[in-house]
Amino acid sequence: MYTQMVEAVGEQNGETAQERHFQARIDAGQTIEAKDWMPEGYRKTLIRQISQHAHSEIVGQLPEANWITRAPTLRRKAILLAKVQDEAGHGLYLYGAAETLGVSRSQLVDDLLAGKAKYSSIFNYPTLTWADMGTIGWLVDGAAIMNQIPLCRCSYGPYARAMIRICKEESFHQRQGFEIMTILSQGTSEQRAMAQDALDRWWWPSLMMFGPPDAESPHTAQSKRWKIKLLTNDELRQRFVDQTAPQADYLRLKIPDPALRWNASAGHYDFGPIDWAEFYNVIKGNGPCNRDRMRARRTANDDGAWVRAAATEYAQKRKAERAA
Amino acid sequence: MNDWPLWEVFIRSQNGLAHKHAGSLHAPDAEMAVKNARDVYTRRNEGVSIWVVRSADIYASDPGEKEELFEPAKSKVYRHPTFYKVPEEVKHL
Numbered sequence: 001m002y003t004q005m006v007e008a009v010g011e012q013n014g015e016t017a018q019e020r021h022f023q024a025r026i027d028a029g030q031t032i033e034a035k036d037w038m039p040e041g042y043r044k045t046l047i048r049q050i051s052q053h054a055h056s057e058i059v060g061q062l063p064e065a066n067w068i069t070r071a072p073t074l075r076r077k078a079i080l081l082a083k084v085q086d087e088a089g090h091g092l093y094l095y096g097a098a099e100t101l102g103v104s105r106s107q108l109v110d111d112l113l114a115g116k117a118k119y120s121s122i123f124n125y126p127t128l129t130w131a132d133m134g135t136i137g138w139l140v141d142g143a144a145i146m147n148q149i150p151l152c153r154c155s156y157g158p159y160a161r162a163m164i165r166i167c168k169e170e171s172f173h174q175r176q177g178f179e180i181m182t183i184l185s186q187g188t189s190e191q192r193a194m195a196q197d198a199l200d201r202w203w204w205p206s207l208m209m210f211g212p213p214d215a216e217s218p219h220t221a222q223s224k225r226w227k228i229k230l231l232t233n234d235e236l237r238q239r240f241v242d243q244t245a246p247q248a249d250y251l252r253l254k255i256p257d258p259a260l261r262w263n264a265s266a267g268h269y270d271f272g273p274i275d276w277a278e279f280y281n282v283i284k285g286n287g288p289c290n291r292d293r294m295r296a297r298r299t300a301n302d303d304g305a306w307v308r309a310a311a312t313e314y315a316q317k318r319k320a321e322r323a324a
Numbered sequence: 325m326n327d328w329p330l331w332e333v334f335i336r337s338q339n340g341l342a343h344k345h346a347g348s349l350h351a352p353d354a355e356m357a358v359k360n361a362r363d364v365y366t367r368r369n370e371g372v373s374i375w376v377v378r379s380a381d382i383y384a385s386d387p388g389e390k391e392e393l394f395e396p397a398k399s400k401v402y403r404h405p406t407f408y409k410v411p412e413e414v415k416h417l
Contacts, residue, residue, distance in 0.1 A: 096348045315352035
């Protein structure tokens with residue numbers, strides 16, 4: 001799924017010759033690889049951006065895992081399982097990409113478990129009905145794809161390559177969600193109401209996934225210059241609204257925004273103001289499920305400790321046997 | 325939490341093609357690394373064979389010495405067939 005709100009670390013003025021050479025490589029469209037020289041700010045910003053993205057994939061398994069045992073059919077259960085397994089895989093690709101920058105996996109995981117690392121605000125909302133599985137696939141994965149496709153062309157090779165793999169797999173996530181929404185919206189009045197209720201609850205948090213407005217995101221310029229962000233938060237958000245509004249029309253569901261309308265002269269949809277106070281509150285840890293998500297991660301880590309210990313022990317034993 | 329060693333994963337996508345680098349993962353030993361690689365990198369039939377190599381065992385060229393290392397090849401354009409003029413009326417060359 002996805003990352004948000006990473007601010008560039010470092011300054012633009014007083015560049016050294018090495019930094020100018022680095023920037024020239026980026027401007028020429030070259031890819032930066034793990035062992036190439038890079039400014040500390042570039043490295044730190046990437047570590048933060050990629051690890052937040054990795055954490056989001058891992059925590060992002062939880063809202064959907066909530067419905068695996070209650071999926072309405074075996075087909076739906078198999079699809080949901082495959083999707084949640086993909087999220088785990090995406091987390092691993094991204095942790096791997098972050099590690100190429102010199103940070104250890106254990107450090108990254110420890111930061112998440114200690115509550116020091118951020119992950120996408122969207123995963124702190126509860127999944128109350130089956131329609132939430134449809135809405136998450138349709139909107140949340142849709143927003144993630146919108147953000148991730150440009151990142152396939154980002155300047156850092158290992159990150160770009162992880163993004164390409166993820167985008168290939170993410171497309172099924174969005175489609176299975178839209179399929180759930182199509183079936184519910186063509187179903188009984190209760191099913192239609194369930195689909196509408198899910199859209200009502202997930203619409204605004206989905207728009208918040210793109211991060212704060214450009215005016216409040218002062219480091220976007222540096223990240224764009226380094227090509228680790230290719231479009232601004234507001235540009236991506238607008239694209240998402242433009243893409244999604246007609247899909248809601250197809251489903252004959254109503255997006256919960258009275259100000260939403262097609263603006264022919266702008267060639268875009270206009271939409272109403274976002275409640276940023278809610279966004280910052282969730283980011284600070286006060287969303288409906290923040291504590292629950294962290295508790296689930298810590299429990300999973302603790303419960304898996306004996307498995308990791310046994311695997312390490314077994315590997316040692318085998319090594320000793322071979323040596324003997 | 326302690327880190328298991330890092331392994332680089334190479335996958336042969338179909339018979340007849342070479343193994344290609346797919347990514348990396350942590351595992352306590354080679355056997356577990358192959359099992360994990362199956363789940364992490366071949367969930368959609370991406371492979372028919374997996375190699376794992378400990379990252380620590382890979383010795384790589386220095387990116388800072390790229391110029392010196394590859395320059396000798398760059399200046400030898402006559403190694404490419406397009407360097408030579410072939411008369412239009414001559415076939416099968």
